[in-house]
Amino acid sequence: MTQLQERPLAIALDARLDAAGRAWLAAARYEVTNDEDAIARIFPAVGRHVGRGPLDATADRADVHAWTLDDAARTLLLVALGDGAAKELPLLYRHGDGAERRGVLRALAYLTLDDAVGVPLVEDALRTNDVRIVAAAMGPYAIEKLDDAAIEQAVLKCVFVGVPLDAIEGLPERVTPELSAMLARFVHERVAAGRTVPADVWPVIDRHPPTTELAEIEAELDQPVTERRLAAQAALSARAANQG
Amino acid sequence: MRIFDPHIHMTSRTTDDYEAMAAAGIELIVEPAFWLGQPRTNIGSFIDYFDGLIGWERFRAEQFGVSHHCTMGLNPKEANDEALAREVLALLPRYLAKDRVVAIGEIGFDSMTRAEEYAFQAQMELAVEHDLPALVHTPHRDKAYGTQRSIEIALASGISPDRVIIDHNNELTFQYVRDAGCWAGFTIYPETKMDEHRLVRIVAEHGMEKTIVNSAADWGRSDPLKVPRTVQALREADFSDADISTLVWDNPVAFFSQSGRLELTDEHGPADPSATFAGNSVLRGAREEG
Numbered sequence A: 001m002t003q004l005q006e007r008p009l010a011i012a013l014d015a016r017l018d019a020a021g022r023a024w025l026a027a028a029r030y031e032v033t034n035d036e037d038a039i040a041r042i043f044p045a046v047g048r049h050v051g052r053g054p055l056d057a058t059a060d061r062a063d064v065h066a067w068t069l070d071d072a073a074r075t076l077l078l079v080a081l082g083d084g085a086a087k088e089l090p091l092l093y094r095h096g097d098g099a100e101r102r103g104v105l106r107a108l109a110y111l112t113l114d115d116a117v118g119v120p121l122v123e124d125a126l127r128t129n130d131v132r133i134v135a136a137a138m139g140p141y142a143i144e145k146l147d148d149a150a151i152e153q154a155v156l157k158c159v160f161v162g163v164p165l166d167a168i169e170g171l172p173e174r175v176t177p178e179l180s181a182m183l184a185r186f187v188h189e190r191v192a193a194g195r196t197v198p199a200d201v202w203p204v205i206d207r208h209p210p211t212t213e214l215a216e217i218e219a220e221l222d223q224p225v226t227e228r229r230l231a232a233q234a235a236l237s238a239r240a241a242n243q244g
Numbered sequence B: 001m002r003i004f005d006p007h008i009h010m011t012s013r014t015t016d017d018y019e020a021m022a023a024a025g026i027e028l029i030v031e032p033a034f035w036l037g038q039p040r041t042n043i044g045s046f047i048d049y050f051d052g053l054i055g056w057e058r059f060r061a062e063q064f065g066v067s068h069h070c071t072m073g074l075n076p077k078e079a080n081d082e083a084l085a086r087e088v089l090a091l092l093p094r095y096l097a098k099d100r101v102v103a104i105g106e107i108g109f110d111s112m113t114r115a116e117e118y119a120f121q122a123q124m125e126l127a128v129e130h131d132l133p134a135l136v137h138t139p140h141r142d143k144a145y146g147t148q149r150s151i152e153i154a155l156a157s158g159i160s161p162d163r164v165i166i167d168h169n170n171e172l173t174f175q176y177v178r179d180a181g182c183w184a185g186f187t188i189y190p191e192t193k194m195d196e197h198r199l200v201r202i203v204a205e206h207g208m209e210k211t212i213v214n215s216a217a218d219w220g221r222s223d224p225l226k227v228p229r230t231v232q233a234l235r236e237a238d239f240s241d242a243d244i245s246t247l248v249w250d251n252p253v254a255f256f257s258q259s260g261r262l263e264l265t266d267e268h269g270p271a272d273p274s275a276t277f278a279g280n281s282v283l284r285g286a287r288e289e290g
Protein backbone atom coordinates (compact mmCIF):
# COMPACT_ATOMS: atom_id res chain seq x y z
CA MET A 1 0.00 0.00 0.00
CA THR A 2 1.29 3.45 -0.83
CA GLN A 3 0.77 4.72 2.65
CA LEU A 4 -0.13 8.38 2.99
CA GLN A 5 1.78 10.58 5.41
CA GLU A 6 -0.23 12.25 8.15
CA ARG A 7 1.85 15.43 8.34
CA PRO A 8 -0.04 17.49 5.73
CA LEU A 9 -3.27 16.44 7.42
CA ALA A 10 -1.96 17.48 10.83
CA ILE A 11 -0.94 20.88 9.48
CA ALA A 12 -4.28 21.47 7.77
CA LEU A 13 -6.17 20.48 10.91
CA ASP A 14 -4.01 22.54 13.22
CA ALA A 15 -4.74 25.63 11.17
CA ARG A 16 -8.47 25.14 11.68
CA LEU A 17 -8.54 24.38 15.41
CA ASP A 18 -8.89 26.82 18.26
CA ALA A 19 -6.68 26.63 21.32
CA ALA A 20 -9.04 24.34 23.21
CA GLY A 21 -9.41 21.94 20.29
CA ARG A 22 -5.67 21.88 19.73
CA ALA A 23 -4.95 21.19 23.38
CA TRP A 24 -7.56 18.44 23.53
CA LEU A 25 -6.20 16.74 20.43
CA ALA A 26 -2.61 16.91 21.65
CA ALA A 27 -3.61 15.36 24.98
CA ALA A 28 -5.71 12.71 23.23
CA ARG A 29 -2.89 11.72 20.87
CA TYR A 30 -0.53 11.46 23.80
CA GLU A 31 -3.04 9.39 25.77
CA VAL A 32 -3.71 6.80 23.06
CA THR A 33 0.00 6.49 22.35
CA ASN A 34 0.50 5.43 25.96
CA ASP A 35 -2.75 3.57 26.58
CA GLU A 36 -4.39 1.77 23.67
CA ASP A 37 -7.60 1.17 25.60
CA ALA A 38 -8.23 4.91 25.89
CA ILE A 39 -9.21 5.03 22.21
CA ALA A 40 -12.62 3.46 22.90
CA ARG A 41 -13.55 6.42 25.09
CA ILE A 42 -11.77 9.14 23.09
CA PHE A 43 -12.78 8.17 19.55
CA PRO A 44 -16.54 8.82 19.94
CA ALA A 45 -15.91 12.19 21.63
CA VAL A 46 -13.74 13.70 18.86
CA GLY A 47 -16.45 15.79 17.19
CA ARG A 48 -17.45 17.35 20.48
CA HIS A 49 -13.93 18.68 20.98
CA VAL A 50 -12.54 19.55 17.55
CA GLY A 51 -15.83 20.31 15.75
CA ARG A 52 -17.44 18.75 12.70
CA GLY A 53 -17.09 21.42 10.06
CA PRO A 54 -15.18 20.97 6.79
CA LEU A 55 -11.39 20.61 7.01
CA ASP A 56 -11.09 22.83 3.95
CA ALA A 57 -12.95 25.95 5.02
CA THR A 58 -14.07 26.58 1.45
CA ALA A 59 -15.53 23.11 0.92
CA ASP A 60 -19.22 22.68 0.20
CA ARG A 61 -21.01 21.21 3.19
CA ALA A 62 -23.05 18.92 0.99
CA ASP A 63 -19.90 17.48 -0.60
CA VAL A 64 -19.79 13.93 0.75
CA HIS A 65 -16.17 13.54 -0.28
CA ALA A 66 -14.93 16.53 1.72
CA TRP A 67 -13.01 15.68 4.87
CA THR A 68 -14.28 17.10 8.13
CA LEU A 69 -12.32 18.29 11.15
CA ASP A 70 -13.32 15.20 13.10
CA ASP A 71 -12.30 12.92 10.20
CA ALA A 72 -8.82 14.42 10.28
CA ALA A 73 -8.52 14.24 14.06
CA ARG A 74 -9.69 10.62 14.11
CA THR A 75 -7.13 9.74 11.49
CA LEU A 76 -4.36 11.32 13.54
CA LEU A 77 -5.51 9.41 16.63
CA LEU A 78 -5.44 6.11 14.75
CA VAL A 79 -1.97 6.88 13.41
CA ALA A 80 -0.94 7.61 17.00
CA LEU A 81 -2.14 4.14 18.01
CA GLY A 82 0.61 2.64 15.88
CA ASP A 83 0.57 -1.14 15.89
CA GLY A 84 -2.42 -1.07 18.21
CA ALA A 85 -4.60 0.22 15.38
CA ALA A 86 -4.97 -3.23 13.82
CA LYS A 87 -6.60 -4.57 16.99
CA GLU A 88 -8.80 -1.55 17.72
CA LEU A 89 -9.94 -0.69 14.21
CA PRO A 90 -12.59 -3.43 13.75
CA LEU A 91 -14.05 -2.66 17.19
CA LEU A 92 -14.13 1.09 16.62
CA TYR A 93 -15.85 0.51 13.31
CA ARG A 94 -18.22 -2.15 14.65
CA HIS A 95 -19.40 0.01 17.55
CA GLY A 96 -19.02 3.34 15.78
CA ASP A 97 -21.70 5.81 14.78
CA GLY A 98 -21.67 7.26 11.27
CA ALA A 99 -18.97 9.82 12.03
CA GLU A 100 -16.72 7.27 13.74
CA ARG A 101 -17.08 4.82 10.86
CA ARG A 102 -16.25 7.59 8.43
CA GLY A 103 -13.18 8.42 10.49
CA VAL A 104 -11.99 4.81 10.41
CA LEU A 105 -12.49 4.58 6.65
CA ARG A 106 -10.71 7.86 5.96
CA ALA A 107 -7.77 6.73 8.08
CA LEU A 108 -7.16 3.45 6.25
CA ALA A 109 -4.75 4.92 3.73
CA TYR A 110 -2.66 6.38 6.54
CA LEU A 111 -2.15 3.15 8.48
CA THR A 112 0.07 0.10 8.23
CA LEU A 113 -2.49 -2.68 8.08
CA ASP A 114 -3.04 -6.22 6.92
CA ASP A 115 -5.57 -6.38 4.12
CA ALA A 116 -7.49 -8.83 6.29
CA VAL A 117 -8.17 -5.97 8.72
CA GLY A 118 -8.86 -3.08 6.36
CA VAL A 119 -10.60 -4.59 3.36
CA PRO A 120 -13.58 -6.09 5.25
CA LEU A 121 -14.33 -2.65 6.70
CA VAL A 122 -14.43 -1.14 3.22
CA GLU A 123 -16.63 -3.98 2.02
CA ASP A 124 -19.04 -3.46 4.91
CA ALA A 125 -19.17 0.27 4.28
CA LEU A 126 -19.99 -0.29 0.63
CA ARG A 127 -23.02 -2.34 1.67
CA THR A 128 -24.54 0.56 3.64
CA ASN A 129 -26.87 3.12 2.15
CA ASP A 130 -25.43 6.05 4.09
CA VAL A 131 -23.84 8.16 1.35
CA ARG A 132 -21.25 9.71 3.64
CA ILE A 133 -20.02 6.27 4.63
CA VAL A 134 -20.01 5.01 1.06
CA ALA A 135 -18.05 8.12 0.00
CA ALA A 136 -15.53 7.71 2.81
CA ALA A 137 -15.04 4.08 1.82
CA MET A 138 -14.16 5.09 -1.74
CA GLY A 139 -10.80 6.56 -0.76
CA PRO A 140 -7.29 5.73 -1.97
CA TYR A 141 -7.25 2.55 0.16
CA ALA A 142 -10.27 1.04 -1.60
CA ILE A 143 -9.02 2.17 -4.99
CA GLU A 144 -5.77 0.32 -4.40
CA LYS A 145 -7.04 -2.74 -2.53
CA LEU A 146 -10.32 -3.79 -4.09
CA ASP A 147 -10.26 -6.21 -7.00
CA ASP A 148 -11.86 -5.33 -10.33
CA ALA A 149 -15.21 -6.93 -9.57
CA ALA A 150 -15.43 -5.13 -6.23
CA ILE A 151 -14.50 -1.78 -7.80
CA GLU A 152 -17.17 -2.29 -10.44
CA GLN A 153 -19.84 -2.97 -7.81
CA ALA A 154 -18.61 -0.07 -5.67
CA VAL A 155 -18.86 2.39 -8.54
CA LEU A 156 -22.37 1.20 -9.40
CA LYS A 157 -23.28 1.62 -5.75
CA CYS A 158 -22.00 5.19 -5.79
CA VAL A 159 -24.07 5.98 -8.84
CA PHE A 160 -27.19 4.45 -7.33
CA VAL A 161 -26.96 6.21 -3.97
CA GLY A 162 -25.72 9.51 -5.38
CA VAL A 163 -22.04 9.64 -4.45
CA PRO A 164 -20.29 11.75 -7.12
CA LEU A 165 -17.69 9.79 -9.11
CA ASP A 166 -15.58 12.69 -10.34
CA ALA A 167 -14.01 13.31 -6.93
CA ILE A 168 -12.84 9.72 -6.43
CA GLU A 169 -9.11 9.93 -6.81
CA GLY A 170 -7.45 7.26 -8.89
CA LEU A 171 -10.73 5.91 -10.23
CA PRO A 172 -9.94 6.50 -13.95
CA GLU A 173 -7.01 4.05 -13.75
CA ARG A 174 -9.25 1.39 -12.24
CA VAL A 175 -11.97 1.53 -14.88
CA THR A 176 -12.28 -1.80 -16.68
CA PRO A 177 -14.06 -2.31 -20.03
CA GLU A 178 -16.69 -4.19 -18.04
CA LEU A 179 -17.28 -1.19 -15.75
CA SER A 180 -17.63 1.13 -18.76
CA ALA A 181 -20.19 -1.24 -20.24
CA MET A 182 -22.04 -1.63 -16.91
CA LEU A 183 -22.45 2.12 -16.56
CA ALA A 184 -23.56 2.41 -20.18
CA ARG A 185 -26.24 -0.20 -19.49
CA PHE A 186 -27.24 1.82 -16.43
CA VAL A 187 -27.56 4.91 -18.65
CA HIS A 188 -29.70 2.98 -21.12
CA GLU A 189 -31.96 1.76 -18.34
CA ARG A 190 -32.43 5.29 -17.05
CA VAL A 191 -33.02 6.75 -20.50
CA ALA A 192 -35.57 4.06 -21.29
CA ALA A 193 -37.38 5.08 -18.11
CA GLY A 194 -37.30 8.70 -19.28
CA ARG A 195 -35.10 9.67 -16.35
CA THR A 196 -32.04 11.84 -15.93
CA VAL A 197 -28.50 10.50 -15.71
CA PRO A 198 -25.67 11.97 -13.61
CA ALA A 199 -23.11 13.56 -15.94
CA ASP A 200 -20.12 12.10 -14.10
CA VAL A 201 -20.77 8.59 -15.45
CA TRP A 202 -19.49 9.65 -18.89
CA PRO A 203 -15.75 9.84 -18.15
CA VAL A 204 -16.03 6.29 -16.81
CA ILE A 205 -18.01 5.05 -19.81
CA ASP A 206 -15.70 6.75 -22.29
CA ARG A 207 -12.62 5.26 -20.74
CA HIS A 208 -13.46 2.13 -22.78
CA PRO A 209 -16.38 3.18 -25.02
CA PRO A 210 -18.67 0.12 -25.26
CA THR A 211 -19.89 0.06 -28.86
CA THR A 212 -23.00 -2.06 -28.45
CA GLU A 213 -24.30 -0.29 -25.35
CA LEU A 214 -23.64 3.17 -26.79
CA ALA A 215 -25.50 2.24 -29.97
CA GLU A 216 -28.47 1.20 -27.85
CA ILE A 217 -28.48 4.55 -26.09
CA GLU A 218 -28.24 6.39 -29.43
CA ALA A 219 -31.14 4.33 -30.76
CA GLU A 220 -33.28 5.89 -28.02
CA LEU A 221 -33.07 9.17 -29.98
CA ASP A 222 -35.54 7.65 -32.47
CA GLN A 223 -37.96 6.50 -29.80
CA PRO A 224 -41.62 7.36 -30.35
CA VAL A 225 -42.00 7.97 -26.59
CA THR A 226 -41.16 11.62 -26.03
CA GLU A 227 -39.72 11.22 -22.52
CA ARG A 228 -37.31 8.56 -23.71
CA ARG A 229 -36.22 10.64 -26.67
CA LEU A 230 -35.65 13.68 -24.47
CA ALA A 231 -33.79 11.67 -21.85
CA ALA A 232 -31.52 10.26 -24.56
CA GLN A 233 -30.86 13.73 -25.93
CA ALA A 234 -29.98 15.05 -22.48
CA ALA A 235 -27.71 12.12 -21.67
CA LEU A 236 -25.87 12.23 -24.97
CA SER A 237 -25.38 15.98 -24.90
CA ALA A 238 -23.82 15.54 -21.42
CA ARG A 239 -21.52 12.98 -23.02
CA ALA A 240 -20.57 15.41 -25.78
CA ALA A 241 -19.89 18.15 -23.23
CA ASN A 242 -17.64 15.78 -21.34
CA GLN A 243 -15.74 14.85 -24.49
CA GLY A 244 -15.46 18.48 -25.59
CA MET B 1 -43.90 26.38 16.79
CA ARG B 2 -40.79 24.25 17.26
CA ILE B 3 -41.68 20.88 18.70
CA PHE B 4 -39.47 18.38 20.50
CA ASP B 5 -40.77 14.86 21.20
CA PRO B 6 -38.40 13.72 23.94
CA HIS B 7 -39.51 10.08 24.03
CA ILE B 8 -40.33 8.20 20.84
CA HIS B 9 -39.16 4.82 19.52
CA MET B 10 -38.61 5.59 15.86
CA THR B 11 -36.92 2.28 15.11
CA SER B 12 -40.45 0.84 15.14
CA ARG B 13 -41.97 3.54 12.93
CA THR B 14 -42.17 4.12 9.21
CA THR B 15 -40.96 6.91 6.97
CA ASP B 16 -44.61 7.99 6.66
CA ASP B 17 -44.43 8.78 10.36
CA TYR B 18 -41.25 10.81 9.91
CA GLU B 19 -42.88 12.71 7.09
CA ALA B 20 -46.01 13.45 9.12
CA MET B 21 -43.97 14.41 12.18
CA ALA B 22 -41.81 16.84 10.23
CA ALA B 23 -44.92 18.36 8.62
CA ALA B 24 -46.45 18.80 12.09
CA GLY B 25 -43.41 20.75 13.28
CA ILE B 26 -41.45 18.08 15.15
CA GLU B 27 -37.81 18.86 14.52
CA LEU B 28 -36.07 17.22 17.45
CA ILE B 29 -36.56 13.79 19.00
CA VAL B 30 -35.03 11.58 21.65
CA GLU B 31 -35.31 7.83 21.14
CA PRO B 32 -34.75 5.99 24.40
CA ALA B 33 -33.27 2.52 24.19
CA PHE B 34 -36.04 0.13 25.15
CA TRP B 35 -37.16 -3.42 24.56
CA LEU B 36 -38.45 -4.70 21.26
CA GLY B 37 -41.70 -6.26 22.39
CA GLN B 38 -39.98 -9.59 22.90
CA PRO B 39 -36.83 -10.37 24.82
CA ARG B 40 -33.43 -10.45 23.16
CA THR B 41 -31.51 -13.61 23.85
CA ASN B 42 -27.90 -12.61 23.26
CA ILE B 43 -25.60 -9.64 23.54
CA GLY B 44 -25.24 -9.32 19.78
CA SER B 45 -28.88 -8.30 19.53
CA PHE B 46 -28.23 -5.43 21.93
CA ILE B 47 -25.11 -4.37 20.05
CA ASP B 48 -27.00 -4.24 16.76
CA TYR B 49 -29.84 -2.31 18.37
CA PHE B 50 -27.53 0.25 19.98
CA ASP B 51 -25.63 0.61 16.70
CA GLY B 52 -28.91 1.26 14.93
CA LEU B 53 -29.83 4.01 17.40
CA ILE B 54 -26.64 5.96 16.73
CA GLY B 55 -26.30 5.02 13.06
CA TRP B 56 -29.04 4.08 10.66
CA GLU B 57 -31.92 5.59 12.64
CA ARG B 58 -30.10 8.90 12.95
CA PHE B 59 -29.47 8.88 9.21
CA ARG B 60 -33.10 7.99 8.46
CA ALA B 61 -34.35 10.87 10.64
CA GLU B 62 -32.03 13.36 8.98
CA GLN B 63 -33.64 12.70 5.63
CA PHE B 64 -36.79 14.30 6.97
CA GLY B 65 -35.04 17.16 8.70
CA VAL B 66 -35.64 15.59 12.11
CA SER B 67 -32.69 15.76 14.48
CA HIS B 68 -32.37 12.38 16.19
CA HIS B 69 -30.86 11.85 19.62
CA CYS B 70 -31.08 8.83 21.87
CA THR B 71 -30.62 7.49 25.35
CA MET B 72 -28.75 4.27 26.07
CA GLY B 73 -29.63 1.78 28.72
CA LEU B 74 -30.87 -1.63 29.73
CA ASN B 75 -34.65 -1.59 30.09
CA PRO B 76 -36.27 -3.05 33.20
CA LYS B 77 -37.99 -5.98 31.50
CA GLU B 78 -34.76 -7.39 30.11
CA ALA B 79 -32.91 -6.66 33.34
CA ASN B 80 -34.54 -9.85 34.56
CA ASP B 81 -32.35 -12.05 32.34
CA GLU B 82 -29.53 -11.64 34.81
CA ALA B 83 -26.66 -13.20 32.88
CA LEU B 84 -27.44 -11.20 29.77
CA ALA B 85 -28.08 -8.09 31.85
CA ARG B 86 -24.54 -8.25 33.22
CA GLU B 87 -23.17 -8.35 29.67
CA VAL B 88 -25.28 -5.37 28.64
CA LEU B 89 -24.16 -3.36 31.66
CA ALA B 90 -20.55 -4.07 30.69
CA LEU B 91 -21.23 -2.98 27.12
CA LEU B 92 -22.98 0.29 27.98
CA PRO B 93 -19.97 2.54 28.72
CA ARG B 94 -18.88 2.22 25.09
CA TYR B 95 -22.23 3.63 23.94
CA LEU B 96 -22.60 6.20 26.71
CA ALA B 97 -19.57 7.96 25.18
CA LYS B 98 -21.29 8.59 21.85
CA ASP B 99 -22.41 11.88 20.33
CA ARG B 100 -26.10 12.63 20.76
CA VAL B 101 -26.50 10.17 23.61
CA VAL B 102 -28.30 12.62 25.88
CA ALA B 103 -29.14 10.44 28.90
CA ILE B 104 -29.05 6.96 30.30
CA GLY B 105 -32.43 5.28 29.86
CA GLU B 106 -35.01 4.08 29.86
CA ILE B 107 -34.25 2.44 33.13
CA GLY B 108 -36.39 1.76 36.18
CA PHE B 109 -38.92 -0.86 37.20
CA ASP B 110 -41.33 -3.15 35.44
CA SER B 111 -42.26 -5.85 37.96
CA MET B 112 -40.26 -4.49 40.90
CA THR B 113 -37.89 -7.47 41.04
CA ARG B 114 -34.49 -7.59 42.68
CA ALA B 115 -32.82 -8.00 39.29
CA GLU B 116 -34.55 -4.86 38.04
CA GLU B 117 -33.43 -3.00 41.12
CA TYR B 118 -29.84 -4.13 40.62
CA ALA B 119 -29.75 -2.96 36.97
CA PHE B 120 -31.45 0.31 37.89
CA GLN B 121 -28.90 1.08 40.61
CA ALA B 122 -25.94 0.05 38.46
CA GLN B 123 -27.13 2.32 35.67
CA MET B 124 -27.68 5.27 38.00
CA GLU B 125 -24.04 4.86 38.96
CA LEU B 126 -23.11 4.88 35.26
CA ALA B 127 -25.14 8.08 34.80
CA VAL B 128 -23.16 9.79 37.53
CA GLU B 129 -19.88 8.42 36.22
CA HIS B 130 -20.56 9.54 32.63
CA ASP B 131 -22.08 12.84 33.71
CA LEU B 132 -25.38 12.08 31.98
CA PRO B 133 -28.99 12.74 33.02
CA ALA B 134 -31.31 9.76 33.58
CA LEU B 135 -34.64 8.88 31.98
CA VAL B 136 -36.63 6.69 34.33
CA HIS B 137 -39.63 4.72 33.13
CA THR B 138 -42.29 4.06 35.77
CA PRO B 139 -44.14 0.74 35.97
CA HIS B 140 -47.69 0.41 34.70
CA ARG B 141 -48.78 -1.75 37.64
CA ASP B 142 -48.76 -0.45 41.23
CA LYS B 143 -47.73 2.87 39.77
CA ALA B 144 -47.84 5.04 42.87
CA TYR B 145 -45.54 2.81 44.88
CA GLY B 146 -43.34 2.13 41.84
CA THR B 147 -42.90 5.84 41.23
CA GLN B 148 -41.94 6.59 44.81
CA ARG B 149 -39.48 3.72 44.89
CA SER B 150 -38.01 4.81 41.52
CA ILE B 151 -37.39 8.32 42.81
CA GLU B 152 -35.76 6.89 45.90
CA ILE B 153 -33.39 4.67 43.96
CA ALA B 154 -32.54 7.30 41.37
CA LEU B 155 -31.62 9.88 43.97
CA ALA B 156 -29.71 7.44 46.15
CA SER B 157 -27.00 7.51 43.46
CA GLY B 158 -26.21 11.06 44.46
CA ILE B 159 -27.41 12.50 41.14
CA SER B 160 -29.03 15.92 41.30
CA PRO B 161 -32.85 15.66 41.02
CA ASP B 162 -32.62 18.27 38.22
CA ARG B 163 -30.96 15.60 36.11
CA VAL B 164 -33.69 12.98 36.46
CA ILE B 165 -36.88 12.61 34.44
CA ILE B 166 -39.49 10.31 35.89
CA ASP B 167 -41.68 9.41 32.93
CA HIS B 168 -45.22 8.17 32.22
CA ASN B 169 -46.85 10.06 35.08
CA ASN B 170 -50.52 10.47 35.91
CA GLU B 171 -52.49 12.89 38.09
CA LEU B 172 -51.33 11.14 41.26
CA THR B 173 -47.72 10.13 40.66
CA PHE B 174 -46.64 13.47 39.30
CA GLN B 175 -46.98 15.09 42.71
CA TYR B 176 -44.31 12.78 44.16
CA VAL B 177 -42.00 13.65 41.28
CA ARG B 178 -42.45 17.35 41.72
CA ASP B 179 -41.95 17.16 45.47
CA ALA B 180 -38.66 15.34 44.88
CA GLY B 181 -37.43 18.08 42.54
CA CYS B 182 -37.20 15.74 39.53
CA TRP B 183 -38.63 16.42 36.08
CA ALA B 184 -42.04 14.91 35.31
CA GLY B 185 -42.77 13.35 31.93
CA PHE B 186 -46.30 12.84 30.63
CA THR B 187 -46.84 10.32 27.89
CA ILE B 188 -49.90 10.99 25.78
CA TYR B 189 -51.38 7.72 24.58
CA PRO B 190 -54.15 7.16 22.02
CA GLU B 191 -56.78 5.83 24.39
CA THR B 192 -56.02 4.56 27.87
CA LYS B 193 -53.65 6.16 30.32
CA MET B 194 -52.97 9.86 29.79
CA ASP B 195 -54.68 11.80 27.02
CA GLU B 196 -54.02 15.36 25.88
CA HIS B 197 -57.10 16.78 27.61
CA ARG B 198 -56.11 15.38 30.97
CA LEU B 199 -52.66 16.84 30.40
CA VAL B 200 -54.23 20.24 29.74
CA ARG B 201 -56.06 20.01 33.07
CA ILE B 202 -52.87 19.10 34.91
CA VAL B 203 -50.78 21.96 33.55
CA ALA B 204 -53.67 24.41 33.97
CA GLU B 205 -53.75 23.52 37.64
CA HIS B 206 -50.07 22.96 38.40
CA GLY B 207 -48.11 24.93 35.82
CA MET B 208 -45.38 23.67 33.51
CA GLU B 209 -42.30 23.84 35.64
CA LYS B 210 -40.02 20.84 35.02
CA THR B 211 -42.76 19.20 33.00
CA ILE B 212 -42.40 17.59 29.60
CA VAL B 213 -44.77 15.85 27.19
CA ASN B 214 -44.01 12.95 24.87
CA SER B 215 -45.72 10.38 22.68
CA ALA B 216 -43.63 7.32 23.63
CA ALA B 217 -44.79 5.99 20.26
CA ASP B 218 -43.37 2.53 19.60
CA TRP B 219 -44.34 -0.79 18.01
CA GLY B 220 -47.60 -0.87 19.96
CA ARG B 221 -50.74 1.11 19.35
CA SER B 222 -49.50 4.66 19.71
CA ASP B 223 -49.46 7.97 17.89
CA PRO B 224 -46.26 9.77 16.89
CA LEU B 225 -48.22 13.02 16.51
CA LYS B 226 -49.38 13.17 20.13
CA VAL B 227 -47.14 16.11 21.00
CA PRO B 228 -48.46 18.28 18.15
CA ARG B 229 -51.98 17.18 19.13
CA THR B 230 -51.26 18.32 22.66
CA VAL B 231 -50.16 21.69 21.27
CA GLN B 232 -53.55 21.89 19.56
CA ALA B 233 -55.42 20.97 22.75
CA LEU B 234 -53.49 23.63 24.69
CA ARG B 235 -54.31 26.24 22.06
CA GLU B 236 -57.99 25.34 22.28
CA ALA B 237 -57.72 25.80 26.03
CA ASP B 238 -56.34 29.33 25.40
CA PHE B 239 -52.76 28.76 26.47
CA SER B 240 -50.39 31.31 24.94
CA ASP B 241 -47.87 30.21 22.32
CA ALA B 242 -45.12 31.18 24.75
CA ASP B 243 -46.50 28.83 27.40
CA ILE B 244 -47.01 26.01 24.95
CA SER B 245 -43.50 26.48 23.66
CA THR B 246 -42.17 26.16 27.21
CA LEU B 247 -43.75 22.76 27.46
CA VAL B 248 -42.94 21.29 24.06
CA TRP B 249 -39.57 22.91 23.37
CA ASP B 250 -37.83 24.94 26.10
CA ASN B 251 -38.37 22.40 28.87
CA PRO B 252 -37.09 19.27 27.09
CA VAL B 253 -34.24 21.30 25.57
CA ALA B 254 -33.28 22.53 29.04
CA PHE B 255 -33.37 19.03 30.48
CA PHE B 256 -31.39 17.23 27.78
CA SER B 257 -28.93 20.11 27.31
CA GLN B 258 -27.55 19.06 30.66
CA SER B 259 -25.86 16.21 28.80
CA GLY B 260 -23.81 18.69 26.75
CA ARG B 261 -24.66 16.56 23.71
CA LEU B 262 -27.90 18.03 22.43
CA GLU B 263 -27.22 19.37 18.94
CA LEU B 264 -29.71 22.08 18.17
CA THR B 265 -28.57 23.86 15.07
CA ASP B 266 -25.23 22.93 13.62
CA GLU B 267 -23.73 21.30 10.59
CA HIS B 268 -26.30 18.52 10.80
CA GLY B 269 -28.77 21.33 10.25
CA PRO B 270 -32.18 20.33 11.58
CA ALA B 271 -33.47 23.86 12.03
CA ASP B 272 -35.41 24.13 8.80
CA PRO B 273 -36.86 20.79 7.74
CA SER B 274 -37.83 21.90 4.24
CA ALA B 275 -34.34 23.22 3.55
CA THR B 276 -32.70 20.05 4.73
CA PHE B 277 -35.08 17.74 2.99
CA ALA B 278 -35.06 19.40 -0.39
CA GLY B 279 -31.68 21.04 -0.52
CA ASN B 280 -29.22 18.52 0.79
CA SER B 281 -27.66 16.32 -1.82
CA VAL B 282 -26.69 13.89 0.92
CA LEU B 283 -30.30 12.89 1.02
CA ARG B 284 -30.35 11.28 -2.35
CA GLY B 285 -28.61 8.35 -0.78
CA ALA B 286 -31.49 7.31 1.34
CA ARG B 287 -32.43 4.50 -0.90
CA GLU B 288 -30.84 2.99 -3.92
CA GLU B 289 -32.68 4.26 -6.91
CA GLY B 290 -33.13 1.82 -9.69
Ligand SMILES: [Zn+2]
Residues within 6 Å of the ligand: B007, B009, B032, B034, B106, B216
Ligand atom coordinates in the same frame (compact mmCIF):
# COMPACT_ATOMS: atom_id res chain seq x y z
ZN1 LIG C 1 -40.42 4.19 25.92
